[in-house]
Amino acid sequence: MNNIFEEIYKIVKLIPKGKVMTYGDIARCLGNVRLSRVIGYALHSNPYFGDVPCHRVVNRFGGLAPNFAFGKINAQKQMLENEGIVVRKDNTVDLEKYRYTIN
DNA sequence: TAGATGACTAATA
């Protein structure tokens, strides 16, 4: 499938361990920041769970998604911590520290 | 088949 979804997954897969990316950054990589919405749906659908580290994708505040596809937000939090990322009590990460930008 | 919705963000009023 050569649609926007594949592009999204391609970018997400490029996120190194211990780093996170925002929807906006991914969308900007695709050439249009407004695609951030599509990214959200793409990960919500989550057809490639296991291949796509959707837990490394956070919103612009660094906050984790309220409805994690696999389990609860707790699961995402656990996975991030497992990679060495410190998640705050309010389920947010330090973007200045963990934000990964491709360009 | 057509319309509404959603893990969002940035720009404008």
Place this chain on the structure above:
DNA sequence: CTATTAGCCATCT
């Protein structure tokens, strides 16, 4: 400064 509108695309009803 805060609040609202616009824009994207796939899936759901």
